Amino acid sequence: MTAGADFEALRPVGERVEQDLSELAGIRAPESGGWTRTVFSEPYRASRDWVRRRMREAGLDVRLDGAGNVVxxxxxxxxxAPALVTGSHTDTVESGGRFDGVVGVLGALETVRLLxxxxxxxxxxxxxxxxxxxxSNDFGLSCLGSRALAGELTAxxxxRRDAAGMRLGERYAGFGLEPDGVLGSAAAFARHRLAGYVExxxxxxxxxxxxxxGLGVVTAIAGIERLLATFRGRAxxxxxxxxxxxxxxxxxxxxAVLAVRRTACGAPVHGVATTSRLVAEPGSPNVVPAAVRMHAEMRSVDTGWLSSAQLRLAEEIRELAxxxxxxxxxxxxxxNERRPVSADVHEVIAGVAGSLGEPWLPVPSGATHDAVHLARLCPMGMIFVPSRGGRSHCPEEWTDLPDIETGIRVLAGTLLRLDQPRDTL
Structure with missing residues (x-):
């Protein structure tokens, strides 16, 4: 049967998806709270082995590319014909949740099974x-695998060094990945002509x-500007x-922390800002702090506001100091820069949702995704399913199984539509 078949008949097997979610959630660092599989860790290595086995069982030809992506x-x-790409990630933040990234990988696997x-x-x-x-990791760089494929990872x-002084290249090597292969992965991946990416x-x-x-069709992914402010006073x-x-x-x-918050609260459309860490020296209880390093970030899908807010914030921090x-x-x-989605892919996703009778909303993404970097290589679109209470990057992160199933149905239908010759879309 060809891909012109009726995508409305592609219904995920909920019990199978739930079993996958449960098994993958069982692979985590036992000493950490929540679900922890940080990049380059042993739990992460084990989870990727699990993903490869699941891919083979689903009938995929599986390889590990030079950037360390499981393909x-x-x-x-x-x-x-130019290829279609889908997927996401299975690493987590420290003490994170069970669904972030994982739903995209397991949803793609279930789509393959259904086909x-x-x-x-x-x-x-x-x-x-x-x-x-x-x-994000101790080297201050997110989306390592997709960034490498897009040619945005540099020598x-x-x-870059983490707090212990180890270079990122050394961490790659310790994980069994040759740094030269990581940098060369973009050229190797470029041999694939790509028709589109859906996450x-x-x-x-x-x-x-x-x-x-129950569905969001993403309009754009926020740009992210990270701030390191170093304050020098006197002990x-x-x-x-x-x-x-x-x-x-x-x-x-x-x-300055309060200034960061005030700046984001004044955003006219979409803007957020977060101070994530303060490191004070010398750190003794009977010494006035002589130096502080402050780590913060600002995000928005409004590039004009983001640029001007950076300037205003920097001026205010200097004045206050x-x-x-x-x-x-x-x-x-x-x-990463703000990245709009492809209008064509957005239209296809919305059309599939409509054909399935599923209401949807156009929504921006304040979080970054691998889709940001794949957009440099081909038309890109994203499908969102609800998060209970809006919680994420924490153990309370939760998405109901019926919502995941709906997302998989729309993903499968979108890929079938994108598989058709362009003049039939």
């Missing part, structure tokens, strides 16, 4: 990918649940130096 290929009828069980052959190859290390990135993901926010809608005896004579770096940093007699150095780094 399963479902061959199509026309090897010359094979119904004897449906796609015209194009279908690539199912579990991308390496999507979550200087491999020289199923949990929303990680409250909008869908609050609106009582003094905490018991003898009068309050008015102090140059307290931590007081200046605390005011000056009032405390503290010097400050401000460094910005871009994790």
């Amino acid at each position: 399963g290929v479902l061959p199509g009828l026309d090897p010359a 094979r069980e119904r004897g449906i052959r796609l015209r194009r190859d279908l690539l199912v990918v579990d991308f390496l290390g999507e979550e 200087s990135d491999l020289d 199923l993901h949990v929303e990680q926010g409250p909008v869908l649940e609050e609106r009582g809608v 003094d005896h905490a018991g003898t130096m009068p309050m008015g004579d102090r140059r307290d770096a931590l007081v200046a940093a605390a005011e 000056g009032r405390s007699g503290v010097d400050v150095e401000i460094d910005w780094s871009r994790d």
